[in-house]
Amino acid sequence: MELKRVVVTGLGALTPIGNNIEEYWDSLVSGKSGSAPITYFDTEKFKTKFACEIKNFDFNEYFGRKEIRRLDKFAQYALVASDEAIADSGIDLETVDKYRVGVIWGAGIGGLETFQEEVKNFANGDGTPRFNPFFIPKMIADIAPGNISIKHGFMGPNYTTVSACASSANALIDALNYIRLGYSDVMVTGGSEAAVTQAGMGGFNAMHALSTRNDDPEKASRPFDANRDGFVLGEGAGALILEEYEHAKARGATIYAEVLGGGMSSDAYHMTAPHPEGKGVVAVMENCLRNAGLNPEDVDAINTHGTSTPLGDVAELKAITKVFGAHAKSLNINSTKSMTGHLLGAAGAIEAIASILAMKHSLVPPTINHETADENIDPELNLTLNKAQEREVNVAMSNTFGFGGHNACVLFKKIEE
Amino acid sequence: MSDIASRVKAIIVDKLGVDENEVVNDASFTNDLGADSLDTVELIMEFEKEFDIQIPDDQAENIATVGQAISYIEEAKK
Numbered sequence: 001m002e003l004k005r006v007v008v009t010g011l012g013a014l015t016p017i018g019n020n021i022e023e024y025w026d027s028l029v030s031g032k033s034g035s036a037p038i039t040y041f042d043t044e045k046f047k048t049k050f051a052c053e054i055k056n057f058d059f060n061e062y063f064g065r066k067e068i069r070r071l072d073k074f075a076q077y078a079l080v081a082s083d084e085a086i087a088d089s090g091i092d093l094e095t096v097d098k099y100r101v102g103v104i105w106g107a108g109i110g111g112l113e114t115f116q117e118e119v120k121n122f123a124n125g126d127g128t129p130r131f132n133p134f135f136i137p138k139m140i141a142d143i144a145p146g147n148i149s150i151k152h153g154f155m156g157p158n159y160t161t162v163s164a165c166a167s168s169a170n171a172l173i174d175a176l177n178y179i180r181l182g183y184s185d186v187m188v189t190g191g192s193e194a195a196v197t198q199a200g201m202g203g204f205n206a207m208h209a210l211s212t213r214n215d216d217p218e219k220a221s222r223p224f225d226a227n228r229d230g231f232v233l234g235e236g237a238g239a240l241i242l243e244e245y246e247h248a249k250a251r252g253a254t255i256y257a258e259v260l261g262g263g264m265s266s267d268a269y270h271m272t273a274p275h276p277e278g279k280g281v282v283a284v285m286e287n288c289l290r291n292a293g294l295n296p297e298d299v300d301a302i303n304t305h306g307t308s309t310p311l312g313d314v315a316e317l318k319a320i321t322k323v324f325g326a327h328a329k330s331l332n333i334n335s336t337k338s339m340t341g342h343l344l345g346a347a348g349a350i351e352a353i354a355s356i357l358a359m360k361h362s363l364v365p366p367t368i369n370h371e372t373a374d375e376n377i378d379p380e381l382n383l384t385l386n387k388a389q390e391r392e393v394n395v396a397m398s399n400t401f402g403f404g405g406h407n408a409c410v411l412f413k414k415i416e417e
Numbered sequence: 418m419s420d421i422a423s424r425v426k427a428i429i430v431d432k433l434g435v436d437e438n439e440v441v442n443d444a445s446f447t448n449d450l451g452a453d454s455l456d457t458v459e460l461i462m463e464f465e466k467e468f469d470i471q472i473p474d475d476q477a478e479n480i481a482t483v484g485q486a487i488s489y490i491e492e493a494k495k
Contacts, residue, residue: 066434066451130466133458 003180007415008256009248010089010241011353012081012190015340016052016234020084024350025357027339028365029388033218034340035232041198048210050217051196052234052341070134071147072111073194073235077346078144079151081237082188086152089241090253091186093152102156102184103145104175106168106191108345108402109200110141110160116199141345144192156184162345164402165305167191168238169348172410173262175242185247190349192237204233207272211308221342222369223306223313223335224383231307234341238349240356257356257412260395263288267405274312274401278319281399284407285323288397292411296324299331299411300393301364303351305401306335307342314376316399321378332364332391334384339368348400352410355396359414364389421468421494422487428463429483432456442484464490 011021016034018024027034034052043049059076060068068076082103086093091101118135137143142160149158157178161170168191175187195204204210211230213220221232248255265287267280275281289296304316313335321328336354343350358364370385377383394414401407426440433450446452446460461477464470464486470493472480480486 064434069432069434070455130462132462133455137455 004182005245006176006179006242006259007245007248008240008259008356008412009243009253010085010091011256011356012084012088012239013237013350013353014054014057014077014081015236015238015343015350016054017339019054019057021088021353024353025361028336028354028357029363031366031368031386031388032339033221033368034234035217035220037217038196038201040196043201046201047205048201048212049214050220050232051201052232053196054236070138072114072138074107074111074192075138075144075147077194077235077237078105078192079147081190081192081239082148085190085239085241086188089243091241091251096186098153099155100185101154101188102175102178103148103154103158103188104161104171104178105145105148105189106161106171106345106348107141107144108162108164108167108193109195111139111143112195112200113197114139116197148188154188156187163406163408164404165342165344165347166400166402166406166408167345167348169262169352169398169400169408169410170264170406172240172242172259172348172352173264173408176259176262179242179244185244187242188239189242190237190239191346193344193346194235195344196233196235200233209272209309219369221308221338222371223304223308223338223367224317224374224377225370226372226374228308228310228313230309231337232341234343236343236350237346238353240349240352255415257359258415260294260411260413261288261292262411263291263409265407267407269405272403274315276315278315278322280405280407281316281319281401282322284409285319285397285399288409288411294395294411297327299324299395299397300391301332301334301355301358302397302399303355304333304335305399306367307337308335312401314374317377317381321381329380329382332382332384332389332393334364335367336365339365348398348408348410351400352398352412355398356412359393359396359412362390362392364391364393419491421490424467425464425487425490426483428467429460432460432463440483442482442487444483445481447481468494470494
């Protein structure tokens with residue numbers, strides 16, 4: 001059976017550095033940090049007191065009083081970003097065959113704030129289980145695509161992928177494969193996360209995963225810098241419309257890029273630590289190249305997982321050198337997490353979008369906050385430090401790796417008309 | 418309007434996001450005020466909390482309108 005070609009025809013983003021695609025891209029290329037002191041709760045007793053929050057977006061206005069009560073933040077973010085992507089795609093919601101439109105969404109955790117508040121209420125009570133009837137349906141990770149389908153009437157495949165920080169890359173790959181295999185014509189995909197809560201910050205702090213650079217939050221996310229000390233938690237959503245190529249062409253859609261392939265692997269090593277030799281990371285990039293039918297030399301740019309953790313960043317670059325050999329030095333390598341922070345289950349989506357926009361604009365967003373070279377990193381690698389670089393990008397790779405050892409990688413290519 | 422009636426109506430306005438003037442005694446939660454099954458359960462829980470009463474499930478099933486809620490609570494608080 002011949003696989004169908006799949007293209008990207010719509011984008012949407014709600015991020016700590018921009019509340020739509022245009023703002024997001026402007027911030028990415030100007031090297032803006034989304035990190036600032038946490039406004040959501042009192043951080044006095046928390047080791048880390050900053051994060052990359054969504055800013056200046058009126059969710060009450062967007063959803064209305066009745067609707068917003070029924071949605072955890074991660075589902076609100078999902079709806080905002082997917083609304084933008086659907087509108088951007090220009091798909092006619094009156095005429096499209098909605099049985100052929102699915103939603104596959106990524107969320108690493110789901111409704112963490114809802115979970116936290118409901119359990120807190122119960123623990124503070126007299127033992128009577130007075131849980132709100134919306135507790136479970138607001139909190140479950142699959143409710144985001146559920147709500148997207150309810151809003152627009154999309155009746156194709158619908159579920160959430162959960163693989164921590166790789167979740168939305170896994171969603172993208174599943175969406176790609178379902179269109180390739182003919183299950184759907186159109187897939188709304190992407191991911192969202194809203195873990196900047198007491199439970200989220202406290203939990204990641206306990207793992208020593210977060211930066212504690214409280215005196216300078218904007219400089220805290222510094223992938224590849226010698227003085228990096230952990231990731232900066234972010235929140236938000238990214239959405240992509242994937243569409244079967246002939247379907248997109250027939251309706252005269254604007255095509256951003258072709259999704260050439262996806263790779264998946266597992267470290268099979270440790271719950272949270274990366275494999276020191278990056279074995280699973282090597283495998284995921286090799287799998288992705290094979291799936292896309294490309295050679296390493298075909299790739300121009302890689303948006304790394306690059307979370308700004310001491311071990312992960314080095315292991316990933318070593319793996320890139322292993323997979324790409326001498327060509328590694330010709331790549332534009334970057335980490336947009338230096339600006340957005342780490343959006344966990346939404347990371348794969350917003351980073352794939354950054355890769356696609358880099359191809360569109362022939363401009364690779366920078367890895368900001370780099371001050372001191374790490375002696376464990378090959379200085380000949382082009383890490384796109386501190387300033388965006390002009391570059392004709394025909395093929396872009398986006399890497400994401402999740403706690404649990406989940407690795408997912410996606411390759412995009414400029415469309416040949 | 419009794420104190421109970423005004424408190425019941427305030428809860429309904431808040432939870433269902435409806436206009437105060439829609440919340441009349443014979444308005445049905447599901448047919449007139451746009452509530453679904455989850456909203457209805459939440460309303461009952463809010464009444465229990467606000468008035469410090471217990472509404473057993475078999476009786477909650479009979480509370481379908483604003484007026485029925487007010488009479489039930491007035492009776493329970495006697």
